[in-house]
Amino acid sequence: MTPQHRRARRGQGELESQVLGALREADGPVTAAWVRQRLGGDLAYTTVVTILTRLLAKDVVSRERRGRSFVWTPTADVARLAALRMRRTLDGERDRVAVLTSFVTALPPGDEQVLRALLDSVESGDAAEGTPRPRGDGREH
Template identity: 70%
Template sequence: MTDEDRRARRRGQGELEAQVLAALRNAAGPVTAGWVRERIGGALAYTTVVTILSRLHAKESVSRERAGRSFVWTPADEAGLAALRMRKVLDGEPDRGAVLASFVTALSPDDERLLRALLDGAEDCAEGRASDRADAETGD
């Protein structure tokens, strides 16, 4: 397949976003859109790469930081992306309880223990914050 054939081939949905994310994950740190464009190759316009990065930013898949007149970009962490996808699925369903119950019953015993430990830790943190607020209000 020639380069021209590859360019003429229509990309699958999300293919460019996946390529951009892969390039960002291979970067040593924050990078410019121009750097991303060079790494993914092809005949993509700079503005196309910026558009893809902006869409990924809107999806919270990447973060950006001002660097002069433009931005440098970094990928979100994998765990954060997975959690974001899970929240979006949960938010899109009318019966959140049923979704969560289905999720929990499908967990392996090890994952269930881990989830219980995480929930217990979160509960302890919430109780500590509530206690701190009560102490502050009473002056203790």
């Protein structure tokens, strides 16, 4: 296969996000074959099952046996999956303070304000009532 004919490789976590997104669009529990078809069918069935199994281990989907196969249901959204990836990355670093410092200092002002509001709500105990939402996309224009 020539380089021009190879499909672009998906970024780390991108396929998990796509699979979870497809599950969230479903009207109810669906099979791996349905997810594969929803994503365009260019993935191997076994790849889809592997991704679903990884999502199950991360507790963002559930499965139920139906006949000889499983049906899958999302238990979290893509934001939760992204947060889990962020946490896993942070947990894998020795110097958490340096990683967090680098992350926070690189935030654009709008995201920094959202993060400050979230931290304030956790400290005051308001986090259970809901997450502060930025106006627009959370960035200053």
